[in-house]
Amino acid sequence: MKRDKKITQLAKKLVELSKDNGIVTEAKVGEVLAGLKQVKHRHHLTVLKTFLTYLRREIALQTAVVSTPVGLSADALKEIEANFTKIYGRPVSAVTQQDISLIAGVRVRVGDDVYDASVAGRLQRLAENVH
Amino acid sequence: MPAVCGSSALSDSFLSNPVSSMKATFITLLLALSLPLGLVAAEDAHAVSHDAVSEVADHAATLTDAAHTAVEAHGEEAAHEEGNKLTMITDKFGVSLPTLIAQMINFCLVAFVLYKFAVKPIAATLDERQQKIADGLQYAEEMKTQLAEAERERAEKIKQAAADAQKILTESREQSKEMIEQKTQEAAAQAEAIIRKASEATELERQKMLSDVRQEVARLVVATSSKVLSRDLSDSEKQTFSDSAAKELAGAGN
Numbered sequence: 277m278k279r280d281k282k283i284t285q286l287a288k289k290l291v292e293l294s295k296d297n298g299i300v301t302e303a304k305v306g307e308v309l310a311g312l313k314q315v316k317h318r319h320h321l322t323v324l325k326t327f328l329t330y331l332r333r334e335i336a337l338q339t340a341v342v343s344t345p346v347g348l349s350a351d352a353l354k355e356i357e358a359n360f361t362k363i364y365g366r367p368v369s370a371v372t373q374q375d376i377s378l379i380a381g382v383r384v385r386v387g388d389d390v391y392d393a394s395v396a397g398r399l400q401r402l403a404e405n406v407h
Numbered sequence: 408m409p410a411v412c413g414s415s416a417l418s419d420s421f422l423s424n425p426v427s428s429m430k431a432t433f434i435t436l437l438l439a440l441s442l443p444l445g446l447v448a449a450e451d452a453h454a455v456s457h458d459a460v461s462e463v464a465d466h467a468a469t470l471t472d473a474a475h476t477a478v479e480a481h482g483e484e485a486a487h488e489e490g491n492k493l494t495m496i497t498d499k500f501g502v503s504l505p506t507l508i509a510q511m512i513n514f515c516l517v518a519f520v521l522y523k524f525a526v527k528p529i530a531a532t533l534d535e536r537q538q539k540i541a542d543g544l545q546y547a548e549e550m551k552t553q554l555a556e557a558e559r560e561r562a563e564k565i566k567q568a569a570a571d572a573q574k575i576l577t578e579s580r581e582q583s584k585e586m587i588e589q590k591t592q593e594a595a596a597q598a599e600a601i602i603r604k605a606s607e608a609t610e611l612e613r614q615k616m617l618s619d620v621r622q623e624v625a626r627l628v629v630a631t632s633s634k635v636l637s638r639d640l641s642d643s644e645k646q647t648f649s650d651s652a653a654k655e656l657a658g659a660g661n
Contacts, residue, residue: 353653
């Protein structure tokens with residue numbers, strides 16, 4: 277579906293309005309949705325879908341998904357959050373995800389960027405370098 | 408001897424020229440028919456000579472009878488003997504002067520008529536035929552000359568054509584030789600190119616096979632290593648490695 281340029285700009289502005297100190301919060305999102313409900317936009321459904329897409333993208337950019345076969349300590353997670361907050365220049369929160377296919381180590385995904393420090397990833401890179 | 412001379416002329420010219428031979432025959436007939444006239448004239452001459460002899464005898468008698476008696480007797484005897492012979496011939500052949508003259512006139516008339524109405528047209532016809540034959544012979548001679556010329560030109564053209572054919576054949580052989588050499592070189596170049604391409608294809612195939620082998624080996628190594636590591640690593644080792652990796656990622660930006 278081809279999105280209208282105005283709808284896209286409106287969705288991006290709504291996402292900016294959903295941030296509180298640069299972080300998307302549930303309360304802000306609720307306020308924005310309430311405002312949309314009152315405005316009754318002509319393409320209300322399309323605006324909502326576009327807003328949801330950009331909101332998920334923004335949340336993904338603010339979230340560091342840490343995949344590991346075993347659990348990590350809280351200090352390690354905080355260090356990762358601090359490091360990626362510093363790298364991207366915006367608040368990044370870390371969430372853990374168990375993945376036993378990594379064998380050992382950690383893989384962090386922030387948005388479309390992947391940082392792999394796992395045994396499976398290293399073996400995969402080794403195999404690719406052998407080619 | 409006019410008759411003998413006429414016969415000789417007839418025999419000489421008969422084969423060479425029919426018109427001349429006819430004329431000669433006609434003249435010969437005239438001469439043969441005039442022979443009796445000649446005999447009469449000879450008889451007259453004999454009479455004259457006989458008178459002369461008598462005169463000589465008379466004159467000699469005046470000089471010396473004794474010395475010339477024998478001569479006179481001898482001359483008389485000879486003249487008398489010759490006169491007797493002529494008389495005997497004319498009598499024997501029944502020749503008389505009026506008859507001879509009439510015959511000569513008749514003969515002249517017949518000869519004139521024959522010459523005017525027979526010999527002359529025939530001679531003209533023969534002349535015409537002779538001219539035609541001569542023209543034909545000349546034409547044949549010209550044709551023969553032209554034939555010889557044409558034969559010579561034909562031989563010359565055949566010779567020229569043979570030379571041209573030989574030249575063309577030589578050029579064709581040279582061109583075919585050059586073409587064969589060129590085609591041989593092209594074939595050699597093509598064969599070399601084919602061999603080179605085949606070598607390159609073989610090398611590429613070998614490289615591809617090696618790559619496939621490496622890839623497969625790597626895949627097997629990775630799979631085996633993964634299985635071995637996931638089976639042999641203990642939880643504590645995995646935890647230690649994960650913490651180490653987390654610290655590594657935490658310090659990646661620094």
